[in-house]
Amino acid sequence: MLAPLLHILPLTTIVRERTLPVAGRVSARLNQKVSPNDVVAEAVWAREHVLIDVANALRLPISTADRLLRCKVGDELPVSAEVAVGMGFFPKSIRTPKEGRVIAAGGGQVLLETGANNVQLLAGIPGSVIQIIPDYGVIIQTVGSLIQGVWGNGRIATGTMINLADTPDSVLSASRLDMSMRTNIILGGMCKDAETLQVAAELGVRGLILSSLFPSLLPIASRMQMPIVVTDGFGGLPMNSAAYRLLSTNAKREVTLNAEQYDRYSGVRPEVIIPLPVTQEPAQPRDVEAFAPGQIVRLRRPPAVSAIGTLVALRPGLTQLPSGLRALSADVKLETGETVIVPLVNLEVVG
């Protein structure tokens, strides 16, 4: 059976596509070295639209109203600019309620776009631009450690990582945070209260790596300006030992948090990247793998959510589980030494 993969890799080549949601202008150049917060592309679109119903306002047929229009597509009009003038001795003048650009004119109506939303696409990871996607974005490549998570709040930041998680099941509390951590990225454990998030934001912490987050904190965590990457899930889950080992041994290094929202369809995941200098480019992570004995796996459901173990054997046929269900299963030896039977669909291969 095919296995889902969770990338937790000490050294790998990371290639990421970064694209705008709408067409825009790509500012990065091929082979350019970029930092995570560099703007690689941007797009502008209207904040709102104004539809001026000239025919209705002048009480004229559409064809007549069209002849009276005094603007055309592409015109930049100030506020109170005349877009049409009626007929007669005292003709009624139709004016723009706001400044804007004409994007459609006809059918007795004028459509203006007003205001501007400017979206800047950040590189998200440090590295080199290896491909330009015209009008939309870039593909960036870097080399380093990669730790993927399960939830992110959509922000990006880079900073030196400080380890406040003494063990994988540590709880990050507000009392552990102080001014010396300003501009740093904190490796915490689980977060159980809003105060911790608020204090981190007030202190100017640059980002948080958490093992788990209470679901009630999701609204506030989503609104935070600093990136938050959750490695294992929701509630009081410890950090999986593979991620914890890799992160904690890289404390005091520069790390990048790209807290993208997890999208199972596109494969985009929140991730922590630790750039590393290399002489030879390592292989890219594998995308697909079949379950096999010897693999390092992570459990995604009880009895040991987020535990890491070794797949010892694939069981033939269907196995009855303690829940009473029957499923394709494997024997997994946990790091505690205990061996548990786990349905294959509850496992992901770490690698």
Add this chain to the structure above:
Amino acid sequence: MPVSLIEGDSLLAVDIGAATTRAVLFDVVEGQYRFVASGHSPSTAEAPFKDVSEGVRNAIAYLQTVTGRTFLDSERSLITPSQPNGSGVDAFVATLSAGTTLKAVIVGLLADVSLESARRLVETVYARIVDSIGLNGHRRADELIDSLLRLRPDVVVVTGGTDGGASRSIQKMLEPIGLASYLMPKEKRPAVLYAGNQKMEEEVRSLLGSLTSSLHFSPNVRPSLETEDIDPAARELARLFIDVRKRQIKGVDVIDAWSNGHILPTGYATGRMMRYLSKVYGSSKGILCVDIGASATIVAAGFKDKSTLGVYPQFGLGENLPGLLNHTTLEDILRWSPLDISIGVLRDYLYQKALYPSTLPATREDQAISQAIARECLHLAIKAARRDFPASAASLNSRLLPLFEPILAGGGSLSDAPTPGQSLLLLLDALQPVGVSTIILDQNNLLPILGAAAGRNSILPVQVLDSGAFMSLGTVVSPVVRAAYGTQILRARLAYEDGTEARSDLKFGSLEILPLPGGQSGSLTLQPVGHADVGFGPGRSGTITATGGALGVVFDGRGRPLDLPSDPVRRRELIKKWNWTLGG
């Protein structure tokens, strides 16, 4: 195209779910169509594959292993028609529920007329309504444009106007849709279904034709104010849904080509099968089909002169689970649990399961949570579906579920339950049927597949239904009565075919069973005590023929609506007792 048994054609069907893709083979055995075998594989709509055809090929490959037959060639393409060497199949159909819930905007004239029809129409596919544009709305056209640009709907369903009726108002409402689409990048434009005033078709085509990702027309859902006819529009919406999925998910086009266009949304295919069964059974009661899946909970009901279909992604057991709390509370979900589980654990479960929809409960506690959620989802779905049941539906009490015979149920939570008793108790708790109903479990999840197959081979579904591919859980008798706990409410006598008898005295608050194996029937005499009503009228007795099943004849004396004790300890004890009565 095979239409008769004489050809003896084989049919391969696949169901592409959010979590699992199944391949099912039907073939002629001893002159009758039979369900031969099924194979399954994880679905591959998600990364890293992002191509549903991969999962389909894997499921078919599994089926090849099970049957020893060959369906795929060396390029892993489907071999069709069947070859002289025995490889391949004659026909192929598919159903699809994988993919994110579509965002739909509905447009109509009057809120309780055409917009209601549009709402019912959208509920036949995997979509949620994100905005509603009606004549009585107070937003300006430019506000509507900005709203559409912000929401980026996948689908716009336009209804309104009787045939030959209002046209100017509809045109006014279409303008912002056309302008908003014009402002969207081409690849992000919505697909539009127009199901309103038929006289406006040409106008709609000229207004929106070049501005949508695809423009579909169907007969008016409201040809007159008094008449609603959803079915033709639902058929067109099903086609539109597949068109949208072809653009969104790689591989759907391949499966569409393999099936020669015989690919349907799973929910729609379930509804089609239910309509088909309505004709076959033709009983004075309704027919009910329910399916609890990761993508949605489906409720399809057929009555004498009307059928309804509700596909409710908000009550699906997969990625939409955190949103379930917009419709219910953690406490209401936990009332169904036989174990003492904290609301914190349940909340964490909902969010964690949404991360990994294909995972299974491996522990007893996880299974208890999973079944409690499934009960609540089905309970909410049937409540939502009841809004559209006809007032004329046969019932014992208008506030309760109408009378249904039979009730068919499918979906992983039911078909994979450890025991038939657990499946049955889940259904009794969530649906709370009244009177006498036969409960049939779609243990191989064939219903939608047969619905899709019916479009290709009309005989196959009938013969497969008769072949024992479905499991009868038994005949359920549910008296409608309020009484004190422990009070006797019904006496029952079951006369078996061999002349022996069994009796049961049902007390309020309890479940009782009289064994009657599958394939057998018996004469069941029901004598209500007091005003209990089992379908003959309050306090009236009668005799019916009961059909057997895995559980036999089950008497549900827990009252309707089911009123669980508020004391959590007593409630959990009762649930355990009921579970135990039905075999644990």
